Every structure is written in structure tokens, then in C-alpha cells.
Amino acid sequence: MTVFLLLFCGGLVGYPIVYLVLESLNTGDADTFPPESLGLDNYVNLIDDGRILTNTAFVACIATVMAVVLGFLIAWTLTRTRLPGRARLERLMQLPYYLTPLVGALAWAILAAPKSGFLNQLWHLVGGSGDLFNIYSAWGIAWVMALFEGTVAFVMIGAAMKSMDPSLEESSRVLGAGKWRTMLRITLPLVTPGVLGAAVFVFAEMLGSFAAALVLGVPGRFFVITTAIWEATLSFPPDYGRASAMGFALFAVMFASLTGYRWIVRRGNYATITGKAFRPRPLEMGAIAWLLFALCCFYVLVAVALPLAALTLTSFQRFATVFLSETELTLANYETAFGFGAVNSALGNSLLLGVGVATVGVLILAVLVWIIYRSRVPGSGLIEYVVMFPQAVPRMVFGLGLLWAWINIPIPIYGTLWLLALAYFTVLMPLGVRTLAGVVLQIDRSLEECARVCGASWAYQLRTVTLPLLRPGIIAAWLLLFIASVRELGVSIFLVGPNAKVIAPAIVSAWISSSTELSAALALIQSAAVFIALIVLLRAARRYSGELP
Amino acid sequence: MSALDLADEGAAGRIEVRDLVVRYGDAAAVDGVSFTVGRGEHVTLLGPSGCGKTTTLRAIAGLETPSAGSIQINGQTMYSAAERRNVPTEKRAVSMVFQSYAVWPHMSVFDNVAYGLRVRKLPRADVAAQAERALDLVQMRQYAERSASLLSGGQQQRVALARAIAFSPSVLLFDEPLSNLDAKLRAEMRVELRELQRRLGVTSVYVTHDQEEALAISDRVIVMHVGGIEQIGTPEDIYHRPKTRFVADFVGSANLIAGRIAGSADGNGHIRFESAGGLMLEACAAHRPRGNEDTVAVRTAHIGISINGAAPEQANTQGNSAAGRIRQRLFHGDFIQYVVDWPPGQLIVRRPPTDLFAEGAAVTLSFAAEHCVLLEG
Numbered sequence: 034m035t036v037f038l039l040l041f042c043g044g045l046v047g048y049p050i051v052y053l054v055l056e057s058l059n060t061g062d063a064d065t066f067p068p069e070s071l072g073l074d075n076y077v078n079l080i081d082d083g084r085i086l087t088n089t090a091f092v093a094c095i096a097t098v099m100a101v102v103l104g105f106l107i108a109w110t111l112t113r114t115r116l117p118g119r120a121r122l123e124r125l126m127q128l129p130y131y132l133t134p135l136v137g138a139l140a141w142a143i144l145a146a147p148k149s150g151f152l153n154q155l156w157h158l159v160g161g162s163g164d165l166f167n168i169y170s171a172w173g174i175a176w177v178m179a180l181f182e183g184t185v186a187f188v189m190i191g192a193a194m195k196s197m198d199p200s201l202e203e204s205s206r207v208l209g210a211g212k213w214r215t216m217l218r219i220t221l222p223l224v225t226p227g228v229l230g231a232a233v234f235v236f237a238e239m240l241g242s243f244a245a246a247l248v249l250g251v252p253g254r255f256f257v258i259t260t261a262i263w264e265a266t267l268s269f270p271p272d273y274g275r276a277s278a279m280g281f282a283l284f285a286v287m288f289a290s291l292t293g294y295r296w297i298v299r300r301g302n303y304a305t306i307t308g309k310a311f312r313p314r315p316l317e318m319g320a321i322a323w324l325l326f327a328l329c330c331f332y333v334l335v336a337v338a339l340p341l342a343a344l345t346l347t348s349f350q351r352f353a354t355v356f357l358s359e360t361e362l363t364l365a366n367y368e369t370a371f372g373f374g375a376v377n378s379a380l381g382n383s384l385l386l387g388v389g390v391a392t393v394g395v396l397i398l399a400v401l402v403w404i405i406y407r408s409r410v411p412g413s414g415l416i417e418y419v420v421m422f423p424q425a426v427p428r429m430v431f432g433l434g435l436l437w438a439w440i441n442i443p444i445p446i447y448g449t450l451w452l453l454a455l456a457y458f459t460v461l462m463p464l465g466v467r468t469l470a471g472v473v474l475q476i477d478r479s480l481e482e483c484a485r486v487c488g489a490s491w492a493y494q495l496r497t498v499t500l501p502l503l504r505p506g507i508i509a510a511w512l513l514l515f516i517a518s519v520r521e522l523g524v525s526i527f528l529v530g531p532n533a534k535v536i537a538p539a540i541v542s543a544w545i546s547s548s549t550e551l552s553a554a555l556a557l558i559q560s561a562a563v564f565i566a567l568i569v570l571l572r573a574a575r576r577y578s579g580e581l582p
Numbered sequence: 583m584s585a586l587d588l589a590d591e592g593a594a595g596r597i598e599v600r601d602l603v604v605r606y607g608d609a610a611a612v613d614g615v616s617f618t619v620g621r622g623e624h625v626t627l628l629g630p631s632g633c634g635k636t637t638t639l640r641a642i643a644g645l646e647t648p649s650a651g652s653i654q655i656n657g658q659t660m661y662s663a664a665e666r667r668n669v670p671t672e673k674r675a676v677s678m679v680f681q682s683y684a685v686w687p688h689m690s691v692f693d694n695v696a697y698g699l700r701v702r703k704l705p706r707a708d709v710a711a712q713a714e715r716a717l718d719l720v721q722m723r724q725y726a727e728r729s730a731s732l733l734s735g736g737q738q739q740r741v742a743l744a745r746a747i748a749f750s751p752s753v754l755l756f757d758e759p760l761s762n763l764d765a766k767l768r769a770e771m772r773v774e775l776r777e778l779q780r781r782l783g784v785t786s787v788y789v790t791h792d793q794e795e796a797l798a799i800s801d802r803v804i805v806m807h808v809g810g811i812e813q814i815g816t817p818e819d820i821y822h823r824p825k826t827r828f829v830a831d832f833v834g835s836a837n838l839i840a841g842r843i844a845g846s847a848d849g850n851g852h853i854r855f856e857s858a859g860g861l862m863l864e865a866c867a868a869h870r871p872r873g874n875e876d877t878v879a880v881r882t883a884h885i886g887i888s889i890n891g892a893a894p895e896q897a898n899t900q901g902n903s904a905a906g907r908i909r910q911r912l913f914h915g916d917f918i919q920y921v922v923d924w925p926p927g928q929l930i931v932r933r934p935p936t937d938l939f940a941e942g943a944a945v946t947l948s949f950a951a952e953h954c955v956l957l958e959g
Contacts, residue, residue, distance in 0.1 A: 493701060
């Protein structure tokens with residue numbers, strides 16, 4: 034059993050990686066496999082391409098700093114002040130993540146492109162000269178990445194703050210230290226490991242980030258490593274060797290960062306993080322609290338309200354412009370989206386894949402989770418490691434490996450939805466396993482044992498006790514897998530074929546063929562599918578009074 | 583032994599555990615445990631955490647797989663290493679109350695209690711009747727339709743109990759069922775459990791680390807320590823005549839006095855014990871003394887204190903008495919604890935709150951030979 038599972042999961046995860054490594058060492062003809070000669074040339078060439086590496090590091094650093102500062106301030110505001118509507122704000126904070134960086138980048142391209150961007154047009158209208166913003170820059174890319182992918186920082190830092198025992202601060206106050214002294218000497222040092230961990234984690238994410246750099250960097254020939262990989266596979270003839278070398282290098286750096294992250298988290302635990310949730314004591318911060326509140330509102334404005342408004346307006350226009358007097362409202366973009374063959378099939382395919390991957394995935398993963406966390410099968414730790422491995426691989430690097438692996442295999446699923454489904458399942462395994470494991474671990478073993486003692490057979494127990502208890506987790510996992518499938522870009526972009534289109538790459542190609550209005554409509558449709566699933570998820574979570582994963 | 587002998591109710595107990603060994607990896611959690619529980623008897627496995635008591639109970643339920651020994655319930659072999667036989671939990675016809683209650687949160691109280699009945703495919707009317715009877719027994723009838731996730735700890739405890747007795751099992755197992763309740767509720771439930779167990783006449787094995795609980799509700803107590811049995815006996819036996827240093831120390835509170843055997847006293851079967859301070863004590867032994875025993879135990883509650891010169895309250899001539907001086911007095915409410923200096927060292931004495939002596943007072947200590955017990959080891 035263990036051996037079979039290890040082979041199955043290990044094959045899914047390891048096979049593309051092996052291909053990636055082999056191809057990155059290929060110094061002969063890039064399009065033959067197995068390679069005719071091996072060497073490190075591809076890696077040496079990388080170093081010559083210094084610009085791409087410095088671009089990547091620069092963007093990732095700025096984006097990380099922005100995301101962590103923003104995340105820290107917002108987490109502080111939401112856990113430590115007495116502001117109105119904190120619960121609602123906290124839920125709004127998670128929306129940008131579900132909006133996806135791709136949609137965010139599109140929206141900000143509409144908002145802040147030089148000259149034509151809505152914000153710049155408004156600036157001209159009030160008499161400003163030149164451009165207020167230029168989103169097609171390193172700073173612009175970092176800004177969008179921080180807004181739409183940096184939510185992780187907020188969630189992680191918030192969790193660190195919530196798990197801090199308030200009595201640690203209270204004893205400082207009792208011993209005579211003032212409010213600010215306590216904050217500087219007790220609170221900040223205690224949350225430092227959490228913040229540091231979040232920073233390293235976010236940095237790793239930013240290194241592998243693709244969508245924002247694609248939408249905002251490529252038009253101005255500004256390449257980071259992920260877009261350079263994509264570019265290399267598009268050139269003629271495609272330079273898979275170079276792409277693989279970059280991909281593997283990126284994977285190595287990201288893997289090192291995540292290892293560093295785990296090290297920090299394990300080491301910096303002190304006694305504050307007990308796994309117990311505390312209710313942190315709100316601080317009286319006077320006027321500063323309102324300043325922080327304004328910051329939160331600003332975040333919601335720039336990461337949710339403005340992007341959605343801009344996309345909505347644009348999607349109904351024949352030509353994108355902010356001036357309603359000059360605007361021509363039309364439903365043509367939606368007609369194209371739902372009517373035009375290729376686009377409409379992308380939409381249908383995405384929903385089909387979402388439902389299919391979520392349904393089959395949840396079934397397989399539920400069994401897998403059961404074996405990993407409940408059975409006493411030897412080697413379950415190893416299975417867990419293999420299953421969780423894809424989260425350490427940048428999505429698009431994984432996509433590249435898969436592309437190369439499946440081109441070279443005689444099973445004819447390349448260019449079909451089957452390959453996409455297999456790829457989605459592989460990269461989404463960690464998400465599904467984490468969600469289901471959260472529920473499985475909450476179910477006390479004695480709940481099942483008691484059924485057996487009462488005389489129930491294993492099957493009867495499964496039907497009457499285990500599955501009903503797992504239901505909230507299964508629903509949550511299904512919805513999260515559906516959402517993740519529908520918004521998937523990094524893997525899909527390498528694996529779509531003429532007869533197997535999905536929505537995220539379709540948005541990209543609409544954007545590249547300069548149809549801003551159509552891509553806006555598509556982006557909104559994708560977001561609508563995601564949000565509907567999200568609302569169902571929240572409802573279900575509330576009904577089962579379980580926690581949001 | 584033939585199957586016929588085993589079926590004979592007089593000869594075999596309801597539960598027979600023989601030479602049971604349960605291993606986790608290399609460590610033996612239970613190492614060669616044997617005992618018998620008679621029909622309708624309430625036996626408690628008592629010991630500190632990690633002594634193997636819960637593992638033993640779970641092995642009886644079939645939730646742990648032993649590696650050696652045998653378990654018989656109602657004369658049927660449920661587990662036997664020699665016969666390579668291991669009957670699955672659901673076929674053992676036992677019932678169990680879990681420490682965590684294990685009340686299913688996705689069902690109503692009634693559905694929880696009716697579970698075992700429905701598993702047995704009883705007619706609908708019987709299910710309702712028996713479940714309601716069980717709920718009546720624990721006074722939870724009015725909560726039948728409530729969702730089990732909305733109950734307090736004490737209520738969950740009652741539901742778990744009702745569920746365990748609803749299908750009239752012949753053997754009932756309890757895994758520290760009261761340990762999650764607060765002290766007052768625990769004392770109440772203790773009384774109710776004892777009452778219920780007597781009324782149903784069901785054979786039960788009860789696991790606890792609370793010695794008071796064990797003494798209060800059991801017919802017999804089995805004291806366990808690091809995977810083995812230290813002593814089996816009635817609560818009075820265990821309390822008055824502890825066999826080992828561990829039992830004397832773990833159950834109740836006792837003074838352990840070191841020394842050596844100095845011969846036998848005249849005629850009455852008592853022995854003479856010379857304590858480390860040179861004081862000669864008259865002690866009794868539940869076993870046949872080997873001669874190399876080196877400790878006697880005296881319960882703190884068995885020692886009398888009187889002011890020098892006053893007539894000793896226990897005028898027993900064949901008892902022990904010695905001079906002492908009160909070093910410290912701690913008022914506990916239900917009793918007063920004195921620390922008394924006496925020839926062998928220090929002695930802890932518990933007296934009712936009416937027996938007041940000043941710190942520093944010179945006193946006479948006295949205790950009967952029956953209460954000065956020679957320990958086997």
C-alpha cells in the first residue's frame with residue numbers, strides 16, 4: 034500500500050522534476066530527448082544574463098518589503114485596536130488574494146497605465162502634467178504583487194499576533210513598564226520571528242510570481258526570471274534548455290528560502306506560539322488608531338474597490354476611457370466572451386476542470402489524508418513529504434517540467450484537458466491535503482473507536498460517523514480546489530493547446546492581442562466564478578461553525 | 583481447560599486477563615498482567631499516568647492489539663496469542679465510556695444513545711423504548727432532541743453513559759470518565775455511577791488515576807505501576823494493608839519508616855521492627871515475612887496525638903507509642919496536618935479539625951500494631 038502510494042504520488046511529482054533537471058543539463062539539440070550531451074552551459078549562460086537576475090531580485094525585494102509592512106500594520110490594526118467593523122475588514126482583506134494577481138495586474142494596467150490609465154487621466158483633468166503613475170515599471174509590478182499576493186503576509190503575521198499570550202504583556206505593565214515601552218521591549222521582540230518568517234515566505238512567493246510581471250513587464254521588455262522562462266519557450270526554436278536551467282535555479286532558490294522559513298518558524302517559537310488562540314487585548318492608541326484604520330480602508334480601496342470598478346467599467350466599454358461622456362457602453366465584450374468559440378470553450382473547460390479536479394481530487398486526497406494521518410502504515414511521513422512537495426516548486430516551473438515530460442512520453446494526452454487535469458491535481462495536492470488534514474486532525478480518534486465499541490462494523494462506522502464528521506472539511510476542500518483550478522495560470526499557460534483552452538491563459542492572450550475590454554470582461558467572469566464559490570464556502574464554514582482554512 | 587468449564591459461571595469470571603503484554607515499538611506498556619473480574623463486579627485499575635491501565639482497558643475492548651497473553655470475556659476467547667485469535671472490537675459485546683466522552687457532535691442526544699441499538703437492527707419501537715430508558719437512568723430525557731454539540735461537559739458525560747448502557751452490554755468499560763469534570767460535579771457523578779452500576783448489576787472495569795475515586799466506587803481495586811500489577815484487593819485491603827512501598831505512597835497518605843526486623847512479638851503474630859532511630863515498633867505483616875524487609879508504613883490518619891501527661895485516647899496496651907514534638911501545623915479544613923519530630927525523624931499526622939495542638943508542644947504519639955504494616959518491597 035505504502036509502496037504503491039509512494040510510487041503514484043512520487044511519480045506525479047518527481048517525473049516532471051527529473052525531466053526539468055535533465056533538460057537543463059542538455060547542451061545538444063534542445064528539442065531531442067534524451068539529451069545527446071550533458072553540461073552546465075545553460076547555467077553558465079544564466080549568469081551572463083545578469084539583468085534578469087537583478088530585475089527579479091529587485092522586484093521581489095520591493096514587493097516583499099511592501100507586503101510585509103502593509104501586512105504588519107493591518108494585522109496590528111485588526112488584532113490590537115478597538116476599531117469598528119474589524120471582523121468585516123478582516124474578511125475583506127482576503128479578497129485580493131482570491132481576485133488573483135493576474136486580474137489585479139489587468140485592473141491596475143487599466144488604472145495606472147501612462148497617459149491612458151484612469152488615474153493618470155484624472156490627474157490631467159485636475160490640471161496635472163505628465164503621468165502620476167507608471168504601472169509598467171519595476172515598482173508597478175512590485176506594487177501589484179504586494180497587493181494581490183502579499184495577503185499571505187497579513188494572514189501569517191496576524192496569526193502570530195493572535196497566538197501571543199496577553200499575560201506576557203500584562204506582566205510587563207504590572208512590573209511598571211509603560212504602554213510604549215511594553216510594545217517596544219515585549220510585543221515587538223515576541224512577534225519578530227513571525228514577521229521574519231512571513232518575510233522569507235513572501236519573498237519565496239514573489240520570486241516565483243508570474244502574472245503581474247507578464248502583464249506589466251513584458252510590454253516594456255522588462256523581464257524577471259519567470260517571464261524570461263516563458264519567453265524562452267515561446268522563441269523560435271523554443272530554448273527549453275535555457276528555460277529549464279532558469280526554472281531549476283528558481284526552484285533551488287525558492288526551496289532554500291522555504292527551508293529557511295521553516296527553520297525560523299521552528300527556532301523562533303519561544304513559548305508564545307502554543308497553538309492556542311488567545312484574544313489579544315486591544316490597546317488604546319488614540320489618533321494613531323484612526324490613521325491605521327484609514328490605512329486599512331485605503332488597502333481595500335486599492336486592492337478591491339478600484340480594480341473591480343475599473344474592470345467593470347472597462348468591460349462594458351467599446352474603448353477604455355474614464356470619461357463617461359465619451360464612453361460607448363456595450364455588451365459586446367460579454368457577447369464575445371460567451372459566444373466566441375475559443376473564448377467560450379475556455380470558460381467551459383475551466384469550469385469543467387474545476388468541477389472534475391475538485392470532485393475526483395477530494396475523493397483521492399481524502400483517502401490519502403486518512404492514510405497519512407490516521408493509519409499506522411509505516412512510511413506515512415514520507416508520503417506526506419512527497420505529497421506536500423509541489424508547494425515548494427514555483428507553479429510555472431512545474432508547468433515547464435510537465436510540458437517537457439509529457440511531450441516526450443508516448444501517452445497521447447499532451448494538448449488535451451486530461452493533461453491539465455493531471456497537472457492541476459498534482460500542484461493542488463498540498464492545498465487539498467492541508468485543508469482535509471485540518472479537519473481529520475480535529476476529529477478525536479475516540480469518536481470512531483466508540484462506534485466500533487457500540488458494535489458498528491468499519492463500513493457502518495465510516496458511513497455514520499467518519500464521513501459526516503468530515504463533511505465540512507470535504508466541502509471546504511472541494512470549493513478551494515475548484516477556486517484554485519479556475520484561477521490557475523502558471524501551469525496552464527504551458528499546457529493549453531488549441532483544443533484545450535482554459536480561462537486564465539485566455540485572459541492573457543486577450544490582453545496580448547490588445548483587447549483590454551475583452552480581457553476585463555473575462556477577468557470579471559473568472560472572478561465571479563471564484564467569488565460565488567467563496568461565498569458558498571463561507572456559508573458552509575459558518576453553518577458547520579468550523580474554521581476557515 | 584475445556585470450553586465447558588469456561589462456560590460455568592461460578593468457575594470463570596466474566597473477564598479473564600492472563601499474562602497480557604502490549605508493546606509500543608520496543609517498550610512494553612503492559613507487561614504480563616493477569617486478573618479476573620467476577621460477574622457483576624466493579625473492578626478499578628488504579629495507577630499514575632503511563633502505568634498501563636488505559637492500555638489494558640483498551641486491549642480488553644479490542645482497541646489495542648496485544649503481543650502476548652489472552653483475554654476471555656464471558657468464557658469466550660477474545661484474544662489469544664497462542665491461538666492467534668483476535669476478535670474485532672464490534673464483535674466483543676462490550677461497551678465503553680471514553681475519557682473524551684466521544685459524543686458525536688453531528689447527531690442529536692437521542693441518536694447518540696440509540697446508535698448501539700440501531701447497529702443491532704432492533705425494531706424501531708424497541709430502539710425508542712430502550713434509548714429512552716437509558717436516558718431516564720441518567721436524567722437526560724428532556725434533552726433527547728437537542729444537538730449533542732450544545733451540551734455542557736457534565737451533560738455530555740451523561741449522554742456517553744446512557745449510550746454505553748443503552749444496548750444492555752454484559753461488560754462495561756470506563757476510561758477515566760470523570761477526569762474532565764470539575765471537582766464538585768465529579769463527586770456527584772461518582773455517587774451516581776456507583777448507584778447505576780449496582781442497579782444494573784453489570785460487570786465493569788474502570789480506569790482512573792484518582793485514588794479517592796477508586797476507593798469510593800470499587801468492589802476491588804487493582805493498583806498498577808510501570809506496566810505491572812502492584813496489588814489486588816478490596817478498597818479496605820489496599821488502604822489498610824498496602825503490600826508495597828508504591829501502594830502505600832500512591833493510595834492515601836502514609837509515613838514510610840525505614841528500619842529492620844528484630845524478631846517476633848509474643849503470641850499475637852506481630853513482629854518487632856527496629857526503626858532507623860532505634861525506636862522499637864510492633865508491626866503486622868499481611869505476608870509471611872522473609873526477614874529482609876526494611877520498611878513499615880503507617881497511615882497519617884491512623885496516628886493519635888495526646889498532650890504529655892494527659893490520658894492517651896487510645897488506651898491500647900499492645901500498640902506503639904512514642905514521644906514527639908509538633909513542628910508545624912497546617913489547617914486544611916476537613917483535617918489538620920501536623921508535622922511531628924519523633925525519634926526516627928519526622929512523622930506526618932492528620933487529625934480531625936477538633937484536635938488542636940500548638941506548634942512546639944511536646945506530645946505522645948500512638949498507633950496500633952495493626953496499622954503499622956510491614957511492606958513486601
